[in-house]
Amino acid sequence: MEATLGRPPLRAGELEVRPSEFLVLVNGERLHLTVRELELLTALVERRNRIVTREELYREVWGEPYRKSDRSVDVYIGKLRQKLEDAVPGRRFIHTHFGFGYRFAADSDRR
């Protein structure tokens, strides 16, 4: 949880993440996230527009070495997608890059 404490606010399209307040706003409305969800979203938004490996995400959020049989990252990506979809229907924030990892993008950019 300390992974969110010193972090400055992040804006990304209709999202605003304030890690130090455990708060995510979507178009001004609070999005209710659990601790893991918030930490994972924070890690992704901090690395927006870049492909991030599961390894890196796992190290950052879980704080321990990644075992490739571990599906936690995927499961939480799914949870985040669901909540983001509920909040902003039709928008796609988290992209899968097969064999590489995930990439967060607030704008519809091609990279």
Add this chain to the structure above:
Amino acid sequence: MEATLGRPPLRAGELEVRPSEFLVLVNGERLHLTVRELELLTALVERRNRIVTREELYREVWGEPYRKSDRSVDVYIGKLRQKLEDAVPGRRFIHTHFGFGYRFAADSDRR
């Protein structure tokens, strides 16, 4: 995939390869490649303007000894050529050297 992780960016004509970001740009646009395609292209561009044997490419990308009946390198050369042709029509980046191997060149030089 770790074959791309510590690598510095490479520029070659209208191509820019950023292995550590799993990213290839062609005239600024992302070229979508699979893991193998990216690794093979990276290996070729790192050795640009030199003829590279299948053995060397196979060792570098697949990480194991080459069996001469293995056509994987050829198949992936074909995939890369196709994607590069789609991205930059009329341009030829990967040259065959009969009996020797392949050579990547960004400029239209003959050798």
Add this chain to the structure above:
DNA sequence: CCCGCTGTGAAAAAGCTGTAAAAGGGCGAG
């Protein structure tokens, strides 16, 4: 011509991802 080398489509095999659901844990209320 001959025969090994190369290009390539397509099938088979391997591997990766999305997701639901079960299992495991922590914590506060009573």
Add this chain to the structure above:
DNA sequence: CTCGCCCTTTTACAGCTTTTTCACAGCGGG
């Protein structure tokens, strides 16, 4: 202490994508 609730982790499996293998046709050099 026990229960109930919620969050996290693990498991299972279907559906897809990628990788590998195979087959055959066309080339190219001797």
